[in-house]
Amino acid sequence: MTAFAAWCASTGRRPLPATAETVTEYVAYLTLTPSGRTGRPLAPSSIERAIAAIRTAHRAAGETAPETMGARKVLTGYRRRLAETKDPAATPRRAAPAVPDTLRAMLDTLDRGTLAGARDALLLLLGYAAAARVSELVTLDLANVAETEDGLLVTMRRWKTHHDQEVAVPYGKVPATCPVRASRALRTAMASAGRTAGPLFVRIDRHGRIAPPMVRKGQPIGDPTGRLTPAAAADVVTRAADAAGLVGQWTGHSLRRGFATAARRNGANLERIGRHGGWADGSRALLAYIEDADRWEDNPVAGL
Template sequence: MNTIERYLQAATRDNTRRSYQAAVEHFEVSWGGFLPATADSIARYLVDHAASHSINTLKQRLAALGQWHVSQGFPDPTKAPMVRQVLKGIRTLHPAEPRQAAALQIQHLQQAVAVLETEAGQARQQHDLPALLRARRDVALLLIGFWRGFRGDELARLQVEHIQAQAGRGMSIYLPRSKGDRQALGVRHQAPALKVLCPVQAYLQWIEVAGIAHGPVFRKLDRWGNLGDQALNSNSLIALLRRILERGGVPASLYTGHSLRRGFATWATSNGWELKALMNHVGWKDAKSALRYIDASASFGELAVLEGATPSLLGPADPL
């Protein structure tokens, strides 16, 4: 790979690049289309998959095919009026409510963390380092992901050298790039220390027991409890999150990598956060993005039921 190709590749998120490659391969290999494509072939491709693919999947396929044509110097057939009309017709004839990840409820978070803390205590008493590592990693993953509203890929890319944490005070987390950071300028997030379910304490306990001084924060543990050097694959986080929650006795089949983010957004709204404060905390640039994550029907209850918690725990008046 030459220098230009390396920088061009760095300009696109890994997940986006992989999904675009898969979409182009589906059009060309699975469906038998030819590239460069015509507007007519793109329209026929959409029609052939109208009943089996969601509208969001079809739009993602169009974006990938459009990007391929532009990058190769060809006119973009996905912008043709006929293609847009076919897509509109599919949306009309195959209406479907967009699927969303279930919001992780605060009670389920508390329940899972309580079980993991019990596992950690037992592992320490039994000098079982593999079990202790797993419990401490999983607590940190849940609490940082929830209170910071991180996506799965953001959790996977956290680096120790980009985090400053002080017990009882808070933590600062720098993300060099993220989905909402279109200019790749990097974003610094703050998280306060909490009386219960504290992400700062969980992080410090995890890196202490793991002996991590640099590199990825969240890493794979094999079946024997050996800690790897490489970061968790973001694509594996859904399965990992479900296993963590199931260990805590939480019904986890509806939860995905976005459940932590959506859970925090819904919790914050139910506890009086204004939309602007929520957007600033999570990093959303527009209200439409934020509102998609808020589950107005969810009832999280009062956080005062948590032992030792104040009713606001992390209220909108708290400095972030």
């Protein structure tokens, strides 16, 4: 939304409330203008997220979200052009799913006797078991994760639906991959370091210090409580996958996708998977994950 507002300011348009024509012209601009990071126009999936962010910002401000039919027609044409030229950007790059075998391999790379290792282990296990986005994980405070007789009860703000959800995470059968035991280990380690309240996932330096001060040009930067950013949480996943020698694209979303894939292979129905992970009804992302999981287990060619 920040980039959209800047573009509107440079072109004399109003970002909020925006008209359908403004959003359409912005999407056309994005399909033609190289980004500063890659030197080429954004991928269609990135433009989809930009459209969604504009609509979300309108709803958050109490405004009617602009109609996006024209913008999506432009986006469809952009996808077609990329496909005709066999541009790799035409094919969305999906995060590799962190299914149980790969998750175990990632956990095996951690030194769980350290504070950082205990944090990373819980981040991987809770991200998987709660089907959480990294943006949702980093908003958790210690008070949001309660241990009960049956497991963890995690109060999580779901990013897409903007609702708080109580996610039940049961004990794992194997202690090394049990999110309840991992939560207990991190709490104990943080308490020893003097932290009993505040963010669940915090910055830890190579000396094991929690939330070391960060400055730029003499000015403090970053969350003063030391709360991890979504990018830093995603880096935990990528580092563990690299250390385990895993091939593919490993991102923070690998945990959420891995849960959906493994749950479906284990026989869970679509409704239960969607409710547990906080997916919106009819989520196309979830349906894509389910189709991937069913590719072999429910293959219509089998037995013909």
